[in-house]
Amino acid sequence: MSEKMVDAASGDFIPADVRQTVVSQVLPQASIGVSRLRTLRRNMGLTAPYELEDADLVVLQLRPFGEQQLWLDGRPAPFVQYDAGTVTVHDLDRNWVADLQGSFDCMHFHLPRQTLEEVAEELGGRRRPQLYLPPHLSVRDPVIHGLGKALAPALAEPECASQLFIDHVVLAFQAHVAQQYSGAITERRRAAAGLTAWQELRAKEYLLAHLDTNVSVAEVARECGLSRGHFLRAFKETTGLPPHRWLISRRIELAQELMRNKDLPLITISQMCGFADQSHLTRTFTRLMGMSPARWQIDLGR
Structure with missing residues (x-):
């Protein structure tokens, strides 16, 4: 008998003692859901199978967390210890499974990719933006942390919350993620500076994935959509070090x-x-x- 699949947007695939959710209907055919999941207990077990979809799950840690085992498409996946305010992204068109061994308190932002396309079009960015922030490249993001804390009262008492306020905060989150992690800012705006956020994350992800091989500058530059010369200058401007x-x-x-x-x-x-x-x-x-x-x-x- 096959396993029952759940809807990732509901957050039901994560075992938790407290589950609070609000939803913002940003498009007629797509909504962004925000859930707060927490437990004081340890060893909550494996996450449940979910339906694969064209969406991303942006996870904000409200307190430090790192006791887990993580798999992606059946293979062990790397991750780092997460501080409070840390943000990571799980692409939900692939199969993520976690064995949650420690207690946790986090927020999940369920983000259909068509909502990113809307923002990218407004900003003049690329047509099909893609988020680059896997668990081993997590970052502390004070903007998302602040927006998450602003939504905490609405999550605790959704029946008393203003939908206008929820929509306002979710739209701010949507714009921030699109600009920082999907490359929705046009190259014209950032050409004279360092790498964009998505380019930096993609470059580091590619370099780390080829840690035991002799990767070339051309390969990494191609992943970022840049010439080798532009990539070398931008990488050093962003990180303070040349790639090698x-x-x-x-x-x-x-x-x-x-x-x-x-x-x-x-x-x-x-x-x-x-x-x-x-x-x-x-x-x-x-x-x-x-x-x-x-x-x-x-x-x-x-």
Whole structure:
């Protein structure tokens, strides 16, 4: 017997003790739903299967959270520890499953993509905007955090809330997400500056996905829709580092994480982190950290 599928817009696929929801009908055929989900209990278990759809789920953490296991289309998915005010995006045309091990308090903004297209058209942006903010590239967003807190009283007592106020806040959220995370701002407005928010996130996502390979500038620039020269200038303007130095820093961070397991040989760690060999890892690590990997492991054990 096949599993029963639920509607992701309702938030019912997330096991929670408190579930509060408001809806804004931003288009005749599409609405944006906002839900607050929380529990003080641990080990709430797996999320339920949901119907795949052309929509995104923007998740705002109202308090720190990170005790979970996450899968995407049946494969383990990376994530980071989330602080209060952290925002992530789950694309609901793919199958996300979480094993919720810690207590949580979060808001879900269910965002049909056709509502993004409306904003993109108004801003003169690209026709089919796409959000780029997966769980391992989460960011603290004070604007969405503030909008979420503004909606908290309406969520607690929806029967007393003004629909006009709800619509106003949701429209502000919609415009902010479209501009910051979907590339809806035209290239003309940002050409002289750094990367747009979606370009920065896409570039970092692509670099992290190819952490153990020799990725080229042309590949990453193509992902951002830029020439190589423009991409190099914009990436450094945005991050303060050229792409290769940014990637080396991430490789060293991953090496440090793997080196906490002292049974894992350094030669294996160097391969997993994209270094040519163990000596390459040792030279780079020593230059950036001021000590060898072996010394770092000894200090870690003290």
